[in-house]
Amino acid sequence: MSQEKHELGKSSEDYLESILRIIKEKGACRPTDIAELMNFSKPSVSVALKKLEEEGYIHREDWRIQLTEIGESAAAKTFEKHEFFRQLFEEIGIAPETAEEEACLVEHVISEDSFHKMRAYWEKCRNA
Template structure:
C-alpha cells in the first residue's frame, strides 16, 4: 500500500511542478521531466485516471489534475517543502535534505502534518 501511495503522490507532485514550470504538459513531457520511460508514465497515468486524479484531453493529450488530484499534489508538495526546510535547518546537506524529504513526505498522515 505504501508503494502505491508513494508512486501516486510522486506522480501528482511531478505533474503539478511540471505544469508550474512549463504550463500545459503531455505524457511525453512528464516522462522527460521525471526522467522515466514513456511506457512507465503511460501506465501510471492510466491508474491516476482510474483513481480520478487526472484527466487527459483526448485530442491534445494535455494532462490536467482534477480537484482531488490537485489537492493531493499540493499537500504532498507542501510536506516536501516543509521537510526540506527542516532538514536544512538541522544542518543536513540541501541535496540530501531534498532526497530525504521526498521519502518521508509519504509517511506523514494528514493529521500528523496539520
C-alpha cells in the same frame, strides 16, 4: 468507491506532485515532461497516467494532462509536505541534495495529523 477515501500510494503521489510541479513551471504538462522529470520510461508513465485517469485524479485532453479537483488537492498536500521537510532539513544543516531526497521519503509516510502538528510546532519555535 468514494474517491475522497481512496488511499494513494507513494508512486501515485509522486506522479501527481510531478504533474503539479510541471504545470507550475511550464503552464502545461505532457507525458514526456513527466518521464524526463521522474527519469522513467514513456511506457511506464503511460501506464501510471491511465491508472490515475481511471481513479479520477487526472484528465487528459490531447497531449495535455490536467489535474482534477481531487488530483490537485492530493498533489498540493504532497508538495506542501515535501517543501516543508526539504526546507526544515536544509535549515538544520542537511545538505540540499540529501534534504531533497529525504523530504521525498518522509512526505509519504507521515500522517496528515502528525505533519500539521509538526509544522505548527516548528513555526512556534521559529517565532519564539
